[in-house]
Amino acid sequence: MATPTEERPLRVALLFPGQGAQHPRMAAGLYGESEVFTKAMDEAFGMLGEAGTGIRAEWLSEQPSDNYDDVSVAQPLLYAVDLALGRMVLDWGVQPVAMLGHSVGELAAATLAGVLSAEDGFRLMRDRTRCFTGTPDGGMLAVATSLDGVRDLLGTDVHLAAVNAARQLLLAGEREPLDRAAGVLRGRGVVCRDVRARQAFHSPVVDGAAAASLPQWRATALGPARITVYSAYTQGVLAEPHVIDPGFWARQAAEPVMFAPTLDRLLTDHDCLLLEAGPGNSLSMLARRHPTVVRGRSRVLPLLPDRQRGDLADLESVRSARHAVTGTPRRAPKS
Template sequence: MLTSLSRPWQLLVLSAQTDSELKTATVNLADYLRQHRDFNLADVAQTLQREQKAFRHRRTVVCRDIEDALVALADPKRILTNIQETQERSVAFMFPGLGTHYVNMAWELYQVEPVFRASVNYCCEFLKPLLGQDLRDVIYPNRASQQDQQSPQENSQGLDLRKMLGRSQTQTDTKIVAATSLLNQTHLAQPAIFVIEYALAQLLISWGIRPTAMIGYSIGEYVAATLAEVLSLDEGLKLIAKRAQMIQKLPNGAMLAVPLSQTEIFPLLNHKLSLSAVNGPSMGVIAGETDAVEALEQQLTQKGLACRRLETSHAFHSQMMEDASSDLRKLVKTFNLQAPKIPYISNVTGTWITAASATNPDYWVKHMCQPVLFASGIQELWKQQYPILLEVGPGQTLGSFALQCIEDNPTVSQIILPSLRYSYDRKPDLAFLLKTLGRLWLAGIQIDWTGFVSTQ
């Protein structure tokens, strides 16, 4: 039985009225820690979080223990500093779709964060009879043996080159290899990404990070709809599991990312090829029958265009999904759909979801068969709210898309934040997330420090 571990990482926060005062506070903290090496760093972190006033000049650092804190406080690469402007910023959650999921995603959070673990456990127990297996055995195949595995160093060499370049792993762990193969199957991949993103959102909300708006990409919109209470959690889980099973039964297809605008893509489409997604001004995805996609890839490559085949078994968001339309419509009709309580962007229209659309079974059929209009959606979200964009799920794909879509502003990249590492990033999950939490605080977001401590 997996037992909870204490947080192996801590977030230290400092603030002051001036830059010189902040520098002095940093030196004073380091001196204090040097004189009290036997202190528990968690106690120090909690005192800083809950008892000091948050001034404009702010600084954060993520560290493991007192000794690591002394090293980190003297390392400019590990310290983050910002001057917080007076205006309040809102946060928008971005939920990615398939493509960046991996075995053991958020494993450290599952070990040490009770809110995250409870959400994953509830979802996986509910899904057991629907999937015919425990999804935790697929996402975390070595749960028992990995339980006490030590977290890597926060400043360790952070990238696994083989994974980053898509090369095969040294296949020494047969469980991981088998689980990866399983997790890449549509009927398990889609519920898995939903579960991890939903649980991650619940953890962030428990820390006081509440979205004023949301945007999901494909499967990610189901997470947004569930958080917005269009669907209850049980309905969201049932819908995502049954929908994935419907798609699994459809004929296989292929998807191709192309460096073309929507206008440039349209002449390439036919009865075998559909526009599947618009990710940026010159970033689209075409999906369809495998032979047609292969022929198109060859044709565009010969013209010097850098195309990329996506690792997928089916042609998502294309006309090849239409054979599942009737069954999906019947299933959605059995749910008690409600108007959204949190605004979110529709993939189908590229603008704000309406109560009429969210509660109409036909909308969810369109969502499965029609292209994901992410580019126009993120532009709409940005121009109305100018929020901090927080990607709630593995990787930073949506963040990179968003950078291509919103106005050219040098400060924009500072407020597009990830929450969960890519598979090839070796940084520990908790340190990665705490760094983002620190960046949110630096940007002026109010953290519920009491909730942050009590969720441990």
């Protein structure tokens, strides 16, 4: 008897998370089990140069250092894991109808789509560490309210960093004003929590660092996407002139991430299975609330567990996801 996927192949869109999704040993259960994933991670650590050995040790540690959430570790490691997971899924024979990334996840999507090479991507990650390490002590705050609920707090010190859903926002700023804003919001009964970040990404606090990254972007060969990428900065399909504009890419780390309207555009254009190919399930949780998913027109599937649950949990989750997407029997992912 034919399986459901043999009767009607699933149209798949890949989602790639960014800063804040990282956790100890994220996807490490696949290392040494999936040949494609393992090769991609080993190549990543090699392309990260002298820093690669230390980043690998942080990744595989049960209790990484405080630097794990710093730009110097979190950003290149998230890029590497997203990229390795994406390559693994493509190796299954999946041909995505689209890809959408959040923050550094968009860079992973663009790399998989052929906009830039992985070698250039990791060179840019090394440069990002150089540029952003010296930015003021800051962070990001996840807030469960509407834009109207924070509008009076936004200004020169606190900034809108992302619109993830109608009532799921990220704020960013230097540490002291961001903490004050959190206090005000909690006093109003608004649920908020610190995002695992030590820099105020997607805000004017990092404008100077974004500008400093422009020369390396200008030195990068950029080409058209071979797979459709939706950009959370243009809120639509990534195309010229943005796709080949170094300034567009350099500014991303300082510009707000408009994930919610971009996801809405993707799901207006495509009924599909949204497969989150990254650590955790933060984007899956957001996508499950979308009306087209609630009505059953599209579906959502995280590739990995919601948090660190052990190597076996990583393997079992990927087996289940691969079976759901391709109909492949549930077994350890050796591809």
